[in-house]
Amino acid sequence: MSSPLIQGSTMASMGKVFPPLVLLNPKYKPCYPGRVASRNTKSIIKNCFNEKYFVQEKLDPLWDDGYGSQTAQDYLEAAKDMIRPDNGPPRWFCPIESGPPIKNSPVLLFLPGIDGLGMGLILHHKALGKVFEVRCLHIPVYDRTPFEGLVKFATDAIRSEHASIPDRPIYLVGESFGGCLALSVAAFNPTIDLVVILVNPATSFNRSQLQPMLPFLEACPKELHKIIPYLFGLSLGNPMKMANVQVNSPLSPTKKLENLFLDVKSLVEGATLLADILPKETLSWKLKSLKSGAAHANSHLHAVKSEVLVLASGNDNMLPSAAEARRLLDLLENCKVRDFYHSGHTLLVEDGINLLTIIKGTNKYRRSKTHDFVSDFLPPSKSEFKETFDEHLGLFRLATSPVMFSTLENGKIVKGLSGIPDQGPVLLVGYHMFFGTEIGAIVEEYLREKKIVLHGVAHPEIFAENIEAPLQVISGFDRFRVFGAVPVTARNVFKLMSNKRHVLLYPGGVREALHRKGEKYKLFWPEKPEFVRMASKFGAKIVPFGVVGEDDLMEQFLDYNDLMKIPLMKEFISQRNTAISRVRGGTQITGEVGNQDFFVPGICPKIPGRFYFLFGKPIETKGREELLKNKELCNELYLQIQSEITRNIDYLLKKREDDPYRHVFERTMYRALSGPVHQIPAFDP
Template sequence: MVETTVISESQRSPGQPIYLVGESLGACIAFSVAACNPHIDLVLILSNPATSFGNSSLQHLAPLLKFLPDQLAIAFPSVLSLIPGGPLKRMLAHWVRGLPENETAANIYQDLVTASTFTSFLADTFGRESLLWKLKLLDSAALFANAHLHLVQAQTLILSSGNDHILPSRYEGKRLRKKLPKCEVRSFKDNGHCLFLEDGIDLVSIIKATSFYRRGCHQDYISDFIPPTLSEFNKCYGVNRLLEVVMGPVFLSTTVDGKVVRGLGGIPSEGPVLLVGNHMLLASDKISLPGQFVHERNINLRPLVHPMMFTRMRDGLLPDVSVYDTLRMMGSVPISATHLHNLLSAKSHILLFPGGIREALHRKGEEYKLMWPEKPEFVRAAAKFGAKIVPFCGVGEDDFLKVVVDYNDQIKVPIVREVLKRVTAEGPGVRGSVEGEEGNQDFHMPGVIPKCPGRYYYYFGKEIETGEEELRDREKTKEVYAKVKEEIERCIEFVKQRREEDPYRPLLPRLHYHLQHGLLTQVPTFPF
């Protein structure tokens, strides 16, 4: 039935992918359909696949059932109690939500009644023969799917629950990741077997955050992007609220007439706009910038980021791509000339750090030093679409972290040097044609020590117009490139000097201000 429907949909909508969402047994069916129809463009979203049935305790249940009575009224509730995410978890959720006591008591009572009725119904319905039939179905489905996994070419996302007491799903996700050529895994360590029935699980958000949403044969990071909903935005940045309080970011921008204002009021509303700045240590600037643009101006900023946040050439020591799901949800795009061209064509607000990871993972004593390639390619791209370039700076990393072991120290150790080469080979390359150290962007983690927290500052300078003149005249292009660098360096020096006058630069005065006026209140800064 599933295969017939898939073939029908494929003929009805050629050139569009078909999504198969399956859980447990349904995942086995999806695998089987994909194996038998490799010519159809399928995307599989599979939760806790029952392909792990052969390694689960369920396979030993069939012999036991033969010695039990037909009615499993006593044993069946015990089985149900093993499924996390059931009535007990929902009861706890009522307390966490902070509902009034009378409402909480009513909800708990309703859950108990529902659970009791449901358990009684299942115990009366599923006798020994029914359960034996179900187990046999799972066994045959798992055998068929596993035997045909080598034929599955579909793009696959495995959702693995870490607290699944029915199937060994946590290990099955890792196994399938190695078996399938186009497979990614997302883990949900606190969830149970029935993942899609649990609170807090939003299938659409998962598909968007993992970059599995596409309309055509190939993914288009520009046209396929769906801005986050309000709930998705709050969820993405809820984990950063404490960091925001600690960082206390200050945003300054410059209006068309040259006036410096607090906030992002000076940023052009209409795109295309290319925001070009310096990368702070460990790319910490990506924490505040996208969220502030959405919160203050309702602008979806599209950061151009390293492709290692989207894909891996091989497994190894690099962090799993899942740690970057929030950045992808907010609109990050892997950096390339094609993607920059398409974003400009779509009149987007684009965030660009020409220094790349060379600036983000800089050496000792290189704070706020621009390390850009010589070719002014982004200026020519902006000029082609008449985009406005807004130079900006980020200042504050030296108030939080100090580099004590840098790349130069690490490569002096032969073993570490070899490890860095292997780690670099795990991710896609960038700027392979660029000569010098700007093109030699090895992955490494600088050794840092924390400092007494200060404050982050972002200062957006005056916009620079581009057009036909910069596109035709290469010398003019170089002049604009140099002008952007000079403006960023000017912004950096301005903030570094003026922040000395900020009474709220240290953390404690800001916390005291928040205690008096509330956490959502904007803390004052230096006069400007």
């Protein structure tokens, strides 16, 4: 058996020798030596085609994750090669396009669905392969290994890996049938550090549309057995969403539309391939195995101690996946759920689903016993940048059209971020606009212009479990994590500074971001200069900045003071904030600055104006060790930074009156006729 997408080595099992999983196809260039775990031997390394093995130390911001370079059509092409019978047992293979992972990457084992091919991650091979050692389980079409045998096979693999690298987690990604397998393996290995990711797990088999098929298959005439896999294939997913994975395509819209219809046609026709992947005898065996696997996994759920992330499709026509996700959330000790309302059963081959982004956004990626926000951070990729800022926030960017100015060493104000040092550590300290609406614009421009990740230090509540709905899609909070946000703790800021990162800090916190009526552009800072000493300890450059534009975007008609006069709302706000972490709880800050209550104000949108940013001249702290000991000098610098931010705000409020593109109509016309949002002109500084 062979495939153009995978590589491996000759395997010995039960006295038999099986061919390597490599096909010499010039379309697919092997890029690194594969690691393949066999049934009776430890993992081995083989130099594939004499290519030099290369391991990256880290990923650069806006790295190419390859999302969109593979589609569901590639899955069908690979499947044609992999269904060839070879009389071999189950085995692991490593996808060629996964490439060499970065240093100290954990192992990821993919456990396939009912097809057993192991190609369900094909859209994600390149991205996952950069940060994981990816192995996929292949179960040949005519293999009849019982479910308990597959559990033992997977258990042997993870125990071998754990013995080799005991201080690193092992990831199990189980799709449908593979979800049952992953849960059973986790239940039998409670002492091994496993991160289990379940994609529409088939633990709900007894409540699914599949169970009634068993007696029907037994009674089905031989002449009709090919119709069943065809109908089975049509219900697996949404062909439009599966065919639309072309985010990196440079083609014209007309050509993209033409290709989309051709791909949909191919996918519908490709459903007949399931008659070869799942002939009648195999389908009957698979359904029986699925039934026993679901029963086995459900009977051992109490023993699962691993981290679990459930990805559930809302339009799954095969399994009641959304309801099953809620059940597992209640039964498992350490479980988190993400729901995808418009996706079908084959979630991982549909448009808009990037598995690595989901893992990063839910804080599940780690390379040691516990997750570290700094050392485990993976910079955003090109596709994540495009999906977030061009698609998800596209209309908001068009409405606000952020324009940024910075100050050079000689005091000259220029458009862009050239005045901000490239070499860290750098600490950006500024004014928090209403709802923090300015954050995305700063992070985006930093990546677009400087190719540097700006780590925002955010309120710990953003990272708390109780802020999530029990079942939700990828949220704005997930995107915060993907783009480098960390909880605002002294430890995290210390780590960021010691690693020479660029950090975004708002001393005013929640009180400033949720200010009251009549308080716009007013700073609410604590008396103690908490960040100045930290910056001076590492010789960081402090860049004060001001931003204006919230008054051009919305008007607040119901603020905190108004809500607290309403008895029911007062009680709700008080109860909601009782369980919330306090950023400065130990410093006993009182008064308005200490009031960090979360609430939802009443706002009225306006015809959008524009956001303006001014970053002041960088303040050097290197060589100023006296700031660590002399409180008066430290307070003096603290007040200087506040004054600089206020001056920047006043400057922008005055200069924006000279901007011919301040209003949304003029900017929309410019955008339609001339160029992208980030190139729209503004006033001359």
